[in-house]
Structures are given as C-alpha cells and as structure tokens.
Amino acid sequence: MHDILENSGFDAGKDLKIVGTSPVKHDGPDKVTGRAKFGADLMVPGALVGKVLRSPHAHAVIKSIDCSKAEALAGVKAVVTAGDFPDFPQGTMPGDMTRNCMAREKVLYEGHALAAVAATSESVAKAALKLIEVDYEVLPHVIDPAAAKAPDAPILHDHIRTKGDADAADAPTNVTERLDIGMGDVDKGFAEADEIIEREFTTEPMHQSYIEPQACVAQVGDDGQIDLWCCTQGTHVFRDRLATLLKMPSSKIKVTQSEMGGGFGGKTTLYAEPAAIMLSKKARRPVKIVLTRSEVFRATGPVCATRSRIKIGVTNAGRITAAEAEMIFQAGAFPGSMFDNAPKAMFTRYNLENVKTVSYEVVCNRAKVNAFRAPCVPQVVFGVEGIIDELAQKLGMDPLELRLKNAAAEGYKTVFGETFGPIGYVETLEAAMNCDHYKSPVPEGQGRGVATGFWFNRGGDTTGSLTITPDGSVTIMLGTSDVAGSRISISMMAAEELGIPVEKVRANLADTSTLGNNRVTAGSRTTFSSGMVIIDSARQCIAELVRRAAEIWDVPEDGVVFEDGQCRPAGSNVGEFDPLSVADIAAKTSVSHGAIAGHSEMHVTGAGPGFGVHLIDVEVDKETGGVSVKRYTVIEDAGKAIHPGQVEGQYQGGAAQGAGWALNEAYMYDEDGRMENAGFLDYRIPVASDLPMIDTVIVEVPNPNHPYGLRGVGEVPVTPSLGAMANAVSNAIGIRQVSLPLSPPHLLAQIDS
Amino acid sequence: MKKIHVTTTVNGDEVDFLCEPQQTLVDVLRNTLELTGTKEGCSTGDCGACSIRFDGALVCACLVLAVEADGKQIETIEGLAGDDALHPLQRNFLELNGLQCGICTPGILIAAKALLEANPDPSETEVRFWLAGNLCRCTGYDKIIRSVLAAAKEMRESAHA
Secondary structure, eight states: OOHHHHOOOOOTTOOOSSTTOOOOOTTHHHHHHTOSOBGGGOOOTTOEEEEEEEOSSSSEEEEEEEOHHHHHSTTEEEEEOGGGSOOOOTTSHHHHHHHHHSOSSEEOSTTOEEEEEEESSHHHHHHHHHHOEEEEEEOOOOOSHHHHHSTTSOOSOTTOOOBTOTTOOSSOOSEEEEEEEEESOHHHHHHHOSEEEEEEEEEOOOOOOOSSOOEEEEEEOTTOOEEEEEOOSOHHHHHHHHHHHHTOOGGGEEEEEOBOSOOTTTTSSOSSHHHHHHHHHHHTSOEEEEOOHHHHHHHSOOOOOEEEEEEEEEOTTSOEEEEEEEEEEEEESSSOOOTTHHHHHSSBTBOOSOEEEEEEEEEOSSOOOOOOSSTTHHHHHHHHHHHHHHHHHHHTOOHHHHHHHTBOOTTOBOTTSOBOOSOOHHHHHHHHHHSHHHHSOOOTTOEEEEEEEEEOOOOEEEEEEEEEOTTSOEEEEESSOOSSSHHHHHHHHHHHHHTSOGGGEEEEEOOTTTSOOOOOSOTTOHHHHHHHHHHHHHHHHHHHHHHHHHHHHTOOGGGEEEETTEEEESSTTTOOOOOEEHHHHHHHHHHHHOOEEEEEEEEEOOOOOEEEEEEEEEEEOTTTOOEEEEEEEEEEEOSSOSSHHHHHHHHHHHHHHHHHHHHTOOOOBOTTSOBSOOSTTTSOOOOGGGOOOEEEEEEOOOOTTSTTOOOOOSSGGGTTHHHHHHHHHHHHHTSOOOBSOOOHHHHHHHHHO | OOOEEEEEEETTEEEEEEEOTTOBHHHIIIIISOOTTSOOSOSSSSSOTTEEEETTEEEEGGGSBGGGGTTOEEEOGGGTSOSSSOOHHHHHHHHTTOOSSOSSHHHHHHHHHHHHHHOSSOOHHHHHHHGGGSOOSSSOSHHHHHHHHHHHHHHHHHHHO
16 A cells, blocks of 8 residues: 555645646647647658548448458558457457457448558548448348337347346347446335426437547557557557457557547547557558548447436425436447446435436447546436426425535445545535526526536556656656646646746656556546656655755754755754755765656545536527527536646536537437438537636535545536536526437427427 | 649748649648648538638638649748747637647637737637637637637737837
8 A cells, every 4th residue: 555545645734836826738838839749640751541441331241341452452551351350259348349440240330440451642542442342231220229228129239138137038139238226215215205306318429529530650560569659548558458459468569649639538449549550560561540530420439328217306395305217328339338327426416315226228330439528427417407406496495505405425325335535515516606607696588507416536547757857857757648737737746745846847648668557547537646646756756855865964864854845954953954955966866876766656546526516597599499608607626726727627628518418419310320410510519609708616625635635627527517508498498408409409399389 | 643743832931742633731731741730620621620821811721722722821830939939829828728638729829810810809709709610629618718818918919019
C-alpha cells in the first residue's frame, strides 16, 4: 500500500499558491499555432495510404471475398482480410474484438470493416476498394432495442445465451445479459407512498462526435517490432489488446499517443489500428489510416439507445419511499455497453432504502457502442429526473426542495454496496437554490427545468514519473492521455508540492515503452489518478532533497525540513545554514549523487463521488417546435478545482453535449438499416448560435483521499443534462417529455395535438 | 495518374506543388505541403476545422480543389502569429481557456480573424452566428466566444492607441 493512499496529507487549511489558479496550459501554444501533432498529422517517409472496405449491408453472411483484382492494381502494396489475423472463438473478448475490427463470418452492421488496402496514393487505395469482390447473403436485420429483444427478432450471434437470467431458454437470443440490482423492499415502499408515478422513456443513440476522426500510422520492422502512432485514450490498453489480437508479446508493440482531438470515451477502442499494422507488415512499409467522418459515424462510437420503465413513489411529506426500473440497453453488434453503470447510478444521490432494477443488454445491427461520458447513465437519469419533477409538481413542492429532502449524504450505503464518505450533494443543491439563475423568476413564455446527476468517479492502474533536472526545473512523464487539460493541472499540483513556479514544470505524454501500465483515460480518473502518482513522485523527490541537504550540512535528516520549495534547518539547535532551494540541491548533487527523480505506480483508490445540478430555461416556438435555450447554469462539486478555468470548461462542454443529445442528435436509419445522416450536416451537434453562455458554479466539498481534495469532473456534467432539458421543455409547453430527442417535428406533433 | 503543376502563395511564400485533379486543397496543404495546422474533420464543409483564407475569402479548404489555388493567396493558421508575438486572438484563447482538445482551434482562429476584419466590434450574437460553421465538441462555445470578444476589444483599443 502506498502511503499516499492511506494518508493523502489533505489539509483543508493549507495555504495554496498555485492550485486554484488558471495558468495557460502547456499544450496551448502549439494548439493555437497549428504546431500540435494530432493523429493525422504525423508524416512518415514512404508511408502508404490505407483505406478500409466496409459493408453496405446491416446484416449479411460473407460468402466469399475476392481481393485478386485489387492486389493486381498498380500501386497497391497490400490487401488484408480477417484471414490475415489470428482467429479466436466467437463470444470471447478477443473473438468479438477481432471481429469488430474485421468481420469474419458475417457483417453485423452497415460500415462493418471487412478488408483493407494499402496503396501509394489515396486515389489508388480507393480504386482498389472498388475492385474487391464480396459475395453477400443478406439477412434480416434489427436495430430497435425493444425489437431486438423480441423472441422473433433476427439473431446476430448464434452463441449468445442470456447471462444472469435463470428463466432464459437455452436458445440463441440477442439478449446478452439480465442484471438485477436493488435493495430493500419496493413493495413495502410503494405501499407507504401517497403518490406514485410510472412512465416509459426512450432515448436514441448519439455519437461522441469528436471533431478529429480516428487516425493512426503503423510501422512494422523486419524483426516484427511494431510502432503505432494514434489518437487514443489509452496507449497501454491499445498495446495489450493488440498483443492479444496479434498473438504477440506486448513488449514488441510500442504505442505512441498523438494529441487527441476529442474522445469523450470514443477513443478507448481499437478500430483500424490492427488493419494498419497488418498492412504495414505485409507491405513492409509504414501505413497511415485516417477515417472519414462517414466511417466515424457508421463504424465507431456510438452511444446506446435505451428503453426504460421507471416508477417512483413519494409520501405527501416528500419522502421517496421506493424506486423501480426496467431497462433495455442497446449494445450494438457486440456485448459490452457498460450498462451496469446505469442501475448503479440512476437513483444514487437520493437516500433510498427500497430500490429494484432489472436491466437487459441487447445486441443489434449497428456499430458496437462505445463509452461516452458516464456511459449509459444520462439516458436513464433523464427518466428519473422527469418523474421527480412531476412528483414535485403533484406535491406542490419546489423541485430542488424535494431533492434536498431526499439527498444522500455521508454514511449512506448505496445500491452498489459502497458507503459514501464525505460527498457534496446537499451543498450542490443548496448552491443551486441560492444561485442567481434559480432565484430569478422564469421569464414569461419560457419553461425552466432542473435535474441532478451523479457519477462514481474512478481511479485505477496508473503510473508516472517526475524528474528534477540539474537546474531545478521539473519534467513529468504521464502514462494517461490528456483529453482537455490534465497536463497543466497535474503540473500545478507538482509545482505546489515542490514550491516552484508552474512555468518550471513540463508534463509530457509517455509512449507505452516509457512507463508501466495505465488504465484508459476515462471515468473522470485522469487528473485525480495521475495527480496522485505525480504527487507521490514529488514527495519521493522531497525526501531525497532532504537527505541531500542533510548530507551537505552534515546534520541528521530529521534536522532538515522542506518548506516553500526550500530545505531549511528544522530548528536553531541544528545550526545556522542558508536555505537550499530545489535548484541549489539539484545543481550541487545531480552529478555526484545522480538525478533526483520519483516514480510511482499504483492502483489508485479513493476517488470522490461527484454530483451536479443543471438549470435550464427554454422557449419553445409553437409554430416550428424549435427549442431555444435561453439560460443554462451548471452547479457541480469539484472537490477542489485545481485549475478552475479547465473545470468550468468541463462543465460547459458536458452541458452542450447533453443539449445536443436532448434536442437534436440521433441516428436515423433507412428500412435496410443504413444510416441516413452520417455527416455533420444531417447529424447536427450544437453550433455556436444554438447556445447561450453557460454559467457555472464550482462547489468545493473536498475529497480527503486526495492531497488537494479533488474529485473528477468529466462525467458528471453530462448526467443531469438530458433530464434538465426535458423538464424545461415539459414545463414550457405543459406536456411531459418522455422521448428524446426533442426535435422540432417531435415537439410540433405534440403541440398540434 | 498524371499530375497538375500549381503555383500559389501560402502565408506570403510562393510555393508550387503537383496534384491530382480531384485532390482537395486541404489534402495538399496537409499531405503535400505538410502544413498540418489546418485540420480535416469532415471533408464535406460542415465542421469548419479546415477554415482558411482564399484570396481573402473565408472558405473550407475541403471544398476547394487544389488546382483552384493556382495564382491565389492562401492564409493558414501557420501564418497567423506575427514574427515575434502571437496574434491577440491566439493569446486570448490561451488566457481565457478558449480551447480544450484544440482540434477545432485553428479553424476557429482563422474564422474569427476574418470576422474581426469585417466587424471589429461584434456583439456576442454576431460572433455566435459567424462561428456557427465551426464545430467545437469540447467547450460548449462559452469560452471561445469570450476569447473572441476579448481579442476584439484589445485590438480595437490598440488600434485607437
């Protein structure tokens, strides 16, 4: 056990000099000048252009693939299909993963990869794709999650049986798993309720819609050593999965991360990388694959659709007595939607005793879903918060007051078994009730929505190192990815520990050969977890600085203290010595004693749960059904905002993504299961003119497990967003909204009827 | 495929290149001239990441054929900063956290510069509508809009100084 995990050294009264300020982030200058290297920006001499052949069908048997004409085309250097990769049994982790990257027996969604070419130019590569002859036997397909669960649905995988359902027949099904999570006695709880509301809700799939399409450059040496450059939220996870899929030792694969142009969970998964590697191996040249936006929409991401039935009971005094849900989560073509987050998080923030949830995951003929900020949670919080809103109206109670009456606090045992330590839900609700937005009357003709959300926040395997250079400046190696500004926040914490200006610290992103394993950057874990290992590393350096100062002064180690970036005598009895700065000690001893460096690897624990409240005012145009967002405020507990500017940015970005999902974003399919809106013109994410300024209130209830009290802030800002928007629209037009997106035709039909 | 010889000016420097007739300008800027500051997010003119100036006009470089660049003046993000200082837009984006991942930033800076040339004192709404063709998925636009307004104010003040 690392000391820092047992005792973080958190001190609420500590005078912080750097933490809590908002310096310019170190990766900023290269990003405003065009110098930053994103996935597609690496130019390698001799690189070939790789392109992927994708299925035009939603579901079909691949009877044969003939690549001979493509291989014969001048300029084509390699063609690969599934037969070039090791096979693994269907239904195993590598079996599903390799089939998602390159279809084998069947194509399972439009856009499913089934061959790839490497050629001397993009035009040759595209021509080669057209020469690959595939003989398909088209099968019936299913996309809707409820239809996929029906007994007569077309079956995607013959091997799937429903896990966790004792009553399920031993026959092929699209239902991969049934998960029952609950506690207490809901029958007793509902019997105690004075008001019960039960409704069905639907949400549609959205895409993470990072602006940078996935891109990679693979180079395979004649000794089999693989160099992969790519945009990824997890270099080590990519490396280890590639090692499994290619049946190679991980040490033969080096994954280097580019700057990442947005991920939001969507860059945690391999797509074209195995194909690029295999093409490079065959062609004995570097191969670069950059996905098109159409490929990104059809074959990567997206987020699952949900169908849910939610029931909540409350007493006239406003005490929630029971909550129940039955839900279907649409995993896409393969299992693995992380749907278990939903039943664990959906009601968590209320101090309920009686909860019952039944969740089903189903496969269907669309791309395998990928993580997105708080995977699977916002979709069902939407329903929960809608019912809470409606119950508050029935009781004639302020909607935040009802939430406050039922707010979970320290000591509450959650439905997933953990007992909360210090949490800030009550403080966040109170901050919302006291903010200017909530205290202002709802403007005439508008509707106001409020909703709240929760995310666990994560830790996990993390490794990092910190080195003090001979001139006293500091370099940091991080094995996590930087999705929006973790490098500066982590540098600030190191600077605070060492008592040096943050300008003297530089954090770098490591490749997989530089550091030990790191879990993906996901779940709001990175600034927390990498911060922990870097603070631990800094503290190792401080211990060494003290040792060296003691040696220089020829005094015992306990005669030296480290304060404000200097070693000083611990008291007058130690002797009269001028303080030694970090730079002094580094300059005096780096040659004689070696570099002063710390490294730390640990399974980080102690992440502090996060809670947020969203307030939205909207106006609905009764002629068009269009929703205009007039005012938006995000109130959220950050524990401690290390870099408030970055924290506000997380709150605002999450709110905007939720606004898009609630109002506009959805996959649209034609009758053959082909996506009809695979571009940003028809799949419309919010643009600058769609949104107002997004106000933020940073609540700070410290997480004492972290030296500065921080909680992750990446996921929470999406969790209440769908519910708050739906409640705002419901209140604006007086019709309860139960299906997203709240698009103009959808609302207009309701207004007209 | 037979290539076409094109002579053009990029950020004040005369350059020439060979391209195929169907190649887009963003492809040539990035992959032939290796000016990778201009980003390609959609290739259909919907995201604005490849915004450049083309004889002064604000365009998506993915909607321009490379051969059309012959004899034209092109400005990209690589030409935005002065010889010894960042452009006020660049500095304000840094100081006001106007970027997160940074992939949309070059296009937004180019578009914002064109706005401030046309309208040195835009309202928040005018900035929002001008930048409506430049998608950002990280920020929710708030800090982008504030950065542009702050740069505009600073540029107006220095023009009057």
